[in-house]
Amino acid sequence: MSETHRSVHGVPTHPTIGWDQGAAQPRDSGHGWSLFRSPGEGSGAESGSRQALCLWLPTFELRLELVRTPELDSTSVALLSPGESTRRTVWQVSERAHDAGVRPGQLVSQAVSLCPSLTLLEPDPAHYDAATDTLLEVLSELTPVVEPAGRGRVFLGMDGLGRLYGSPTRQAERALRSLFRVLPSPLVAAIRAGMAPGKFGAWVAAASARSGVPVIVTEKELASFLASCPVSALPVDPLAVQRLERLGIATLGELRRFPEPALVAQFGEEGRSALAWATGRRIDPVRPWHRPRPIRVSLDFPTPVGTVATLHGALNRLVERAISRPARRGRSVTAVRLGAYLEGGSSWFVEAVLREPTADREKIASPLRGKMAIVPPPRAVETLIVEFIRFGAPSTQADLFDRREESSRAASGRDLARGEVPGALKDAVKELKLRLGHSPLYRVVEVDPWSRIPERRHALLSFDP
Amino acid sequence: MSDAPHLRPLGRPKPVDVRTDAEGEPTHVRLPGKTARRVEAVREHWRIDDEWWREPISREYRSIVLDDGRPVTLYHDLLDGRWYAQKGE
Numbered sequence A: 001m002s003e004t005h006r007s008v009h010g011v012p013t014h015p016t017i018g019w020d021q022g023a024a025q026p027r028d029s030g031h032g033w034s035l036f037r038s039p040g041e042g043s044g045a046e047s048g049s050r051q052a053l054c055l056w057l058p059t060f061e062l063r064l065e066l067v068r069t070p071e072l073d074s075t076s077v078a079l080l081s082p083g084e085s086t087r088r089t090v091w092q093v094s095e096r097a098h099d100a101g102v103r104p105g106q107l108v109s110q111a112v113s114l115c116p117s118l119t120l121l122e123p124d125p126a127h128y129d130a131a132t133d134t135l136l137e138v139l140s141e142l143t144p145v146v147e148p149a150g151r152g153r154v155f156l157g158m159d160g161l162g163r164l165y166g167s168p169t170r171q172a173e174r175a176l177r178s179l180f181r182v183l184p185s186p187l188v189a190a191i192r193a194g195m196a197p198g199k200f201g202a203w204v205a206a207a208s209a210r211s212g213v214p215v216i217v218t219e220k221e222l223a224s225f226l227a228s229c230p231v232s233a234l235p236v237d238p239l240a241v242q243r244l245e246r247l248g249i250a251t252l253g254e255l256r257r258f259p260e261p262a263l264v265a266q267f268g269e270e271g272r273s274a275l276a277w278a279t280g281r282r283i284d285p286v287r288p289w290h291r292p293r294p295i296r297v298s299l300d301f302p303t304p305v306g307t308v309a310t311l312h313g314a315l316n317r318l319v320e321r322a323i324s325r326p327a328r329r330g331r332s333v334t335a336v337r338l339g340a341y342l343e344g345g346s347s348w349f350v351e352a353v354l355r356e357p358t359a360d361r362e363k364i365a366s367p368l369r370g371k372m373a374i375v376p377p378p379r380a381v382e383t384l385i386v387e388f389i390r391f392g393a394p395s396t397q398a399d400l401f402d403r404r405e406e407s408s409r410a411a412s413g414r415d416l417a418r419g420e421v422p423g424a425l426k427d428a429v430k431e432l433k434l435r436l437g438h439s440p441l442y443r444v445v446e447v448d449p450w451s452r453i454p455e456r457r458h459a460l461l462s463f464d465p
Numbered sequence B: 001m002s003d004a005p006h007l008r009p010l011g012r013p014k015p016v017d018v019r020t021d022a023e024g025e026p027t028h029v030r031l032p033g034k035t036a037r038r039v040e041a042v043r044e045h046w047r048i049d050d051e052w053w054r055e056p057i058s059r060e061y062r063s064i065v066l067d068d069g070r071p072v073t074l075y076h077d078l079l080d081g082r083w084y085a086q087k088g089e
Helices: A027-036 A060-068 A095-099 A108-114 A125-140 A168-181 A185-189 A199-208 A222-227 A238-246 A260-267 A269-279 A308-324 A361-374 A396-400 A408-412 A423-436
Strands: A003-005 A051-056 A077-080 A090-093 A119-121 A146-148 A153-157 A192-197 A215-217 A295-305 A332-342 A347-358 A381-392 A442-446 A458-462 B014-020 B026-030 B036-050 B057-066 B071-077 B083-086
Touching (some): A060 A090, A060 A185, A108 A119, A125 A146, A125 A347, A199 A215, A238 A269, A308 A442, B026 B057, B026 B071
Antiparallel strands (some): A051 A153, A146 A153, B057 B071, B071 B083
């Protein structure tokens, strides 16, 4: 079932099927390429797993959409790029749309003019992230060394699993079979699998594989296997790749003919890295990816909301709630995500990296408001979500100026909307919760204060500091 | 999906019994759990037609004063034909 690459001496050479230039460097690989920037070079695996299995499902997001809407499967479909509010562009296209001339990166107007029957789909990043999380969970049962590289692509560390699962071919097949639990069969059948020493080799093997037929490359075969790989597969600056191609260097085999000093002189450290990858000397181990548990709070609106002021108010309240979560105590926040489930079923999110670690409501909410202004939700919001996704060192500054330690009279006068709850009130809520099992207190919040419909203007939000 | 209960609406309308005259103006109102009272005055009268693209809302509001001095906001729902009392106006 798999293709095992044996020595070049006297046996069939590596087939060149699957060298799809577009596939070799997926557009959303920006995140994934950074995983190849392992500190230090050399063939030894510092920590992590040397033997890497790469599983890649091209056009992952579009395929998920087609699973949701199967009637579109055999039609011309294009998924729009997320994070754009004007001049929308195409992100991923179906086979029929591709045949009609539609390409990723084209403006919508261009795409529609090439294919008038094109169906355009809004992206749903929350759905794709949820699917990715599910995949990672299932694959983590196979091996603890799982390293995602963008949506739709993941590296598994396979060191030491031979005794458990058998030959490399069996290991790859086992990994694919495990995905049947969470993905429909057509999606699993479309996954490309490649195993080799190091992530780069595994990625190239996966990109060259046919669906359902893993490509296995041994240590000895790595260099010869990579020889016919196009230089565009190298995880280096695209400008460097362009220069290589202009110099007439199309494959890694041609690149290898150049001495290292010459490449370093032309391309700097990237030239050295490129040569190390091309010769198979550089082995990037798969490193287990530890994702800190995000803190997530959300708010459902009784009716979808589109006004900015309402969303800002809701955002402030959600940030307050997230800050007051016990899981956040003692930690500052360094990155946040604001998302929404939209009317009509899609989703939207933006992320912000904070300038400095903080636990201050305004310093967290302000960048999110800015992002929302640049890329607003395309439709009315049914549920607003705030997630603290990365954390920093404990924030001592907030504790130093903690006004809650003042006298109860001064603390009571504090504005509750700022998230500072008087100690006496907190104690009262605690006692009520002990007696009743829940906090029966609510506070009145503005939802849509300018609405013509009176019951939409304010609402009760449970009060549980 | 949410980690907390939904927002609870405030000022939800409550169905009430209203007797009207020949011109459709309220003359007596019985609020939930109370005896019927006569309408002393109608201070204001306005209409809302909204959200036709979603679930249409069509209401005729009246701000009234009952004979015991209590102000009440009523509306006649033009879609289901019932009368409701509402706070928040």
